Amino acid sequence: MSTSDPVVIQFGPLHLERLSSPPPYDRLLGINSKFRIVVQEREWLTEPDFPVVELAAAVAAWIRRGGDFVFETIEANESPFLAVHREGSNCRIEAAWQAFPIDVALPFDKVQAAFAQFARSVAASTKEQLDIDVDDLLNRDRGAVLS
Secondary structure, three states, rough: OOOOOEEEEEEEEEEOOOOOOOOHHHHHHHEEEEEEEOOOOEEEEEEEEEOOHHHHHHHHHHHHOOOOOEEEEOOOOOOOOOOEEEOOOEEEEOOOOOOOOOOOOEEHHHHHHHHHHHHHHHHHHHHHHHHHOHHHHOOOOOOOOOO
């Protein structure tokens, strides 16, 4: 993490909630990890057991679609759980369980790049740590948009 990274998304290690080879639904919601978002070098959001593949799939869809990112998870009652609202070349981010509000505009391209890197890392880590492929969940519409 450097001062040029306004947002850093971290996770790991991954684990399965079920011990069998999971079907698509279980891969989406059943691969969990400690999850953390650091904003301007401060821990902004942390979850000890979070469905990172579900978030990575939503990020991949956002990258394809564009616009604002609004993430809702069945793991939380709050809606939206996590959001990125674009405002020109900047954006603002918010989360249901954020540690503090972010009062400054963040550069949209760097925030989106952090989320895209997170999604790529989730796909790679599920293969490395669990020998499970989730590429089909992240690239449903048009090939490998996160490559």
